[in-house]
Amino acid sequence: MAEAATAKTTGNVKPAATAKQPRRFSRVNKLFQRKKSVPKAAPGEKPTFKERLVGAKAILYSPYALYAAMMVLVGCIVVSTIMIVLYNREMRKRTIFLKGVNEISDYMGRKYPDLQSLEDVDRIKVATNLSLKLAEENKKNKELQVAIDDILGRLEQHWTVYNKKLYLFDIFKPPRTWQDCADYCAGKPFSGMINVGSRDEELYLESQLKGSTSDFWIGMYKRAHSWSWIDATHWFTEKYWMPGQPDNKGFARPGTENCVGLIKNCATQLKCWHDALCSSKKKCICKMLPQEKWLT
Incomplete structure (x- = not known):
């Protein structure tokens, strides 16, 4: 009797209810269960359409697919945000541009009444x-x-003005050789060693040397058998030699008097040039011509 009662009681006892899982996990579990139950084709056989479909669904619902979808979504959001920012920036530029155009148009219409009809x-x-x-x-x-x-x-540095040109009689510097004077003048902007260009200019130079304690170089030297200006484009041909000058009658050779100087305190106008050794030292005269663009 006791055993029967026990058996009866045991038969009426219901199994303990399993804990109910949250709904948010139930779908994931189903996915994994579905993935585990994916049928596989036998070796050497092609999978059927149903097997392919089930396999595709398994991949589609896998965590990797979810992660990839999230990345794509984030990328779309980032790109959309950037596009919106760029669009707003361009709209602000356009607004500023249109405002400027309107202001310019209004100003031109007021300033020039003839343009109002345009x-x-x-x-x-x-x-x-x-x-x-x-x-x-x-x-x-x-x-x-x-x-x-x-x-x-330059005027503050002892340059003088004559006939629209500037001259520097470098009386405060030690004497230089002819070549050193040429380099010194060429190193100053728009300047060069003096090339005499007219009778009046020669008279002006001679007047500036009155009372000087040193002779001055000019930009003439002997090349081959003729006397030439340091500026090859200078074609003034008159020469103002002292009586008995130049001493160098032959070809230009090393050790001969191949450079031309202007003597100090010249007693006879327009007769103040003499040839000298280029290595001897005299003062420099620099000349600055007006720039052509300011003469037009």
């Missing part, structure tokens, strides 16, 4: 051409100011 595009073209001209004039004014400052600086 379209905005034509007004902008006129304004653009005008601004280019103003920019060019502004650039030229700056260059002119630099040139003026340079001239003022």
